[in-house]
Amino acid sequence: MCDNQTVKTRFAPSPTGFMHIGNLRTALYAYLLARAQGGSFIVRIEDTDQERLVEGAVDVILDTLRMTGLSYDEGPGVGGPNGPYVQSERRDIYKKYAEQLVAQGDAYYCFCTQERLAALHDEGGLGGYDRHCRDLSADEVAARLQAGESYVIRQKIPLEGVTSYYDEVFGEISMENKEMQDQILLKADGYPTYNFAHVVDDHLMGITHVVRGSEYLTSTPKYVLLYDAFGWERPHYVHLPLLMGQGPDGKVSKLSKRHGAVSFQDLVNGGYLPEAILNYIALLGWCPKGTNQEIFSLAELQQSFSLEGVSKSPSVFDYEKLNWFNSEYIKALPPEEFAARAVPVLADICPAGTDLTKLAALLHTRVITFAEIAGKVDFVAERLPLDAEAYTNKKNKTTPELCLQILQQVRPLLADVADWQNDTLFELLKQYAADSGYKAGAVMWAVRIAVARKAVTPGGATELMEVFGREESLSRIDLAITELGA
């Protein structure tokens, strides 16, 4: 074990084009584990699958880390003493180590064709590779290599015995060697597989804690065998419970696209704040000790994070709870900041003369995501078609007829208001209600419906009039009177 070293973790994503939320959480935990103890955190790009390369995918990953504040000490863009940090640029390294393993007798050349492998799979089913080339003679191997035959290098797994390792969250994990395949280390195209490359790199880069999803829990014995074969010190393993999604049928499975927006960028585009997303996923599979706190900044997470709080059981990603976090973060935004983000959106859809700052203020406590804004102010952007029945309200006992009357009486009063402000308007209507004997609620209802032309609005009658401004407000009331009168 390596207790005296400082912790060094890594995030090693494949550039697949988007940042899966589960991946982000893995990155977060790896980051937190290192930072909580003053250790370092590095990023490595695992692009050994040439067929799955996606243009610009690395930038997506790096942008996400930047937006979430997960800073790294070594990696693409920042460099470091253990580079390069992109696996496709390290091919010579893997080849060298793979050959070393062959020389030691812990790996072997395999010349089996893909067709043979496929046939094996078709007939036998679940047996896997039959180790056909495991015991080829040295001469035969040399000859076939000489002849230029295509080959891969496979790991020579012991036929008997048990391999176990200790996982920091799941505990002791044991696996019978006979359950393991002689997995491919080096592919025919010269690239290493994940199974091999990550072991070599983690060792060379000095990684002390391997943090990754629990889908690797049962393949880790194979990796441990590799460390042992090289005589390298094994790292600590930290497998994280899976992130699940719940389908419409109620069934849960590994969170994937069929469950909706599952990438960081999808969520951001959906109006979620990076801090809210990060905060939420931090709590999926981890719970702080001795506190019920739920709102955490990245800095606070760094302070509180520890492995003991990591759970073993998978957790279901819940958009409702994410919504709650997001609305909390939005409410916590200073008004100016909220306005700075909302006003540009509003400016695009609202007519000139609208008080956008006031509108933004009304929206501040009523919005769950920024993406919702447009839908909430549609009534400002245009005069919505309005059914007279909208004037009927049970609680305030209003009817279209009553509202017409109120509007007709209130309209000249409003026209005389010099100071077109919420407070002034509100006092005026209240006074009118007192004078006329109508319930204040009824008056407000009539005016609000007339002005907004919508049943549910962000803000009350006079708040909305302030947003609309005098001219538009009176004009809308006139329209309402005409419509109700007809």
Add this chain to the structure above:
RNA sequence: GGCACGUUGGAGAAGGGGCUUAACUCACCAGCCUUUCACGCUGGCAUUCACGGGUUCGAAUCCCGUACGUGUCACCA
């Protein structure tokens, strides 16, 4: 199918032999506040910890089995 891991309310979860008549949060429901909605506030929401045995004076907590779920068995990571 083999192997591995998991199982506390609709979701996230605390609790890890007596302090639990099982915290807290989301969702949901009811009420209050109120210029609709939202915000905010108050209260409700598992007599029970997948099930069955066992250990113990005592179990959600320890042991065994069963069921269910998920993951994994690629020249993908």
